[in-house]
Amino acid sequence: MSNELEKLKILVVDDQSLVRTLVSQSLQSMGIRAENISQAPDGSTAMRTLDMRMVDLVLCDVEMKPMNGLDLLKELRCGHTMNASNLPFIILSGHADRSNVTVAVQLHADGFVVKPPKPVDVEKAISQALRRSRPEVDPFSYYGVDTGTDYDKKVFRRLFEPRPEDLPDAPNETVTVNSAKPGAVLAEDLLSKSGHLLLPRGASISANQLAVLRNYSDRYGVHQLVVEKAAVVASDGDPASEPTG
Secondary structure (H helix, E strand, O other): HHHHHOOEEEEEEOOOOOHHHEEEEEHOOOOHHHEEEEEEEOOHHHHHHHHOOOOOOOEEEEEOOOOOOOHHHHHOOOOOOOOOOOEEEEEEHHHHHHHHHHHHOOOOOOOOOEOOOOHHHHHHHHHHHHHHOOOOOOOOHHHOOOOOOOOHHOOOOOHHOOOOOOOOOOEEEEEOOOOOOOOOOOOOEEEOOOOOOOEOOOEEHHHHHHHHHHHHHHOOOOOOEEEEOOOEOOOOOOOOOOOOO
């Protein structure tokens, strides 16, 4: 097991530097190389890290602002980072609040470590997480999990609120899943072949979600997207006028 641990790349997320240091020291005592341990002081920084660096596991605190650990886990599970949406994820928590545990289970968290973390508990949690079967890759299935935070209301729930009918429609175009660009904004609801809503109109689609649609085309049956046409920007920085025909 020690040889396997040595190669692990782990992200430690906690807003207390002392906790990050203790966890990092515990990881190194297990044989994990210091250069393979990344740290983030909050969920937003962790998101950026997960977009720049591939890791094998995340150890994350719950109580952080504005994005807490459950929000980060939801972002990950929804495929909003470059890492796999079913990445092993262990919760660090000073107390196992029942509501947090319920949400963590819905988001397929891989375990809890009580703070202050003991090296033996950290190693046990990691070993168990790595042995667990991974949840099926389905980033579209986690949007309905409510973390109960202001962040969740602002970022996720607004996507599924009806858009005012008097809003002007933006110019749109139909693109194939293979040619669609990450960050494209959907001009129409994205539905699976069975009619299930995957993403609502107005949501942007991530690189990870596009990869899932391509790799699991039999499951979703999505081959085309209707997206808002990107604005053409002139060389002087002003939006160029579109040709009228």
